[in-house]
Amino acid sequence: MxxxxxxxxxxxxxxxxxxxxxxxxxxxxxxxxxxxxxxTRPAVAKHLGILREGGLVxxxxxxxxxxxxxxxHALRPVEQWIEHFSHFWDTKLSxxxxxxxxxxx
Amino acid sequence: MxxxxxxxxxxxxxxxxxxxxxxxxxxxxxxxxxxxxxxTRPAVAKHLGILREGGLVxxxxxxxxxxxxxxxHALRPVEQWIEHFSHFWDTKLSxxxxxxxxxxx
DNA sequence: TATTTATAAAACCATTTGGTTTCATGTCAA
DNA sequence: TTGACATGAAACCAAATGGTTTTATAAATA
Numbered sequence: 408m409x410x411x412x413x414x415x416x417x418x419x420x421x422x423x424x425x426x427x428x429x430x431x432x433x434x435x436x437x438x439x440x441x442x443x444x445x446x447t448r449p450a451v452a453k454h455l456g457i458l459r460e461g462g463l464v465x466x467x468x469x470x471x472x473x474x475x476x477x478x479x480h481a482l483r484p485v486e487q488w489i490e491h492f493s494h495f496w497d498t499k500l501s502x503x504x505x506x507x508x509x510x511x512x
Numbered sequence: 513m514x515x516x517x518x519x520x521x522x523x524x525x526x527x528x529x530x531x532x533x534x535x536x537x538x539x540x541x542x543x544x545x546x547x548x549x550x551x552t553r554p555a556v557a558k559h560l561g562i563l564r565e566g567g568l569v570x571x572x573x574x575x576x577x578x579x580x581x582x583x584x585h586a587l588r589p590v591e592q593w594i595e596h597f598s599h600f601w602d603t604k605l606s607x608x609x610x611x612x613x614x615x616x617x
Numbered sequence: 618t619a620t621t622t623a624t625a626a627a628a629c630c631a632t633t634t635g636g637t638t639t640c641a642t643g644t645c646a647a
Numbered sequence: 648t649t650g651a652c653a654t655g656a657a658a659c660c661a662a663a664t665g666g667t668t669t670t671a672t673a674a675a676t677a
Binding site for chain 2: 412415416418419421424427431477479482483485486488489490492493495496
């Protein structure tokens with residue numbers, strides 16, 4: 408298994424989450440993405456680089472442009488990490504409930 | 513609605529995710545948590561503070577100790593954010609599949 | 618071919634982050 | 648009541664982060 412830290416890091420920034428939202432709609436070049444922000448292109452390119460490190464985005468060269476595509480599959484390990492605690496919690500709550508009911512009997 | 517940024521921030525750090533894992537087991541004081549890390553107590557206290565800001569942990573004073581409890585409910589908005597893209601993606605994929613099938617007919 | 622365009626890459630900067638040490642405060646226990 | 652203990656709070660520091668500007672390079676276009 409690969410490290411999920413780069414993915415957690417990638418989604419921790421609001422700008423990058425916004426970029427993810429845009430790429431869900433359609434593939435975009437660096438310039439496309441940058442046009443939606445009050446920020447220079449190199450800054451956006453860095454964000455895209457961090458998204459790529461997190462496995463959330465793939466890039467393909469198309470002439471002088473670089474087309475960025477979202478890959479939401481990378482979110483799966485994060486989702487599972489969350490599910491683990493949700494499930495754990497529910498189990499504990501129901502166990503507690505059972506214990507209380509027994510106590511009342 | 514409240515801001516989810518503090519929650520994303522809270523879970524972005526590996527030490528804090530480890531703390532979440534510990535607190536899933538049982539409630540703990542600052543000292544309890546700190547004993548599991550090669551790190552000073554003030555450092556751990558800071559992490560717990562950030563987890564509290566993210567709504568993931570609640571604190572109750574018990575004598576001179578501060579007992580920290582996990583509240584996994586705070587992870588729900590993050591889970592939903594992820595679900596949104598997973599769902600979006602699945603929809604798009606099935607639409608693409610349909611289009612291809614039509615094309616082949 | 619000369620020029621513009623899209624991007625990468627590097628150097629740089631201010632702020633945030635994750636840690637430390639030091640000191641203050643309230644509670645437990647001898 | 649006198650320490651010892653658990654914690655909070657503040658000052659401080661190095662490294663990471665999110666941004667900038669500048670420079671270089673390859674591809675499209677006049």
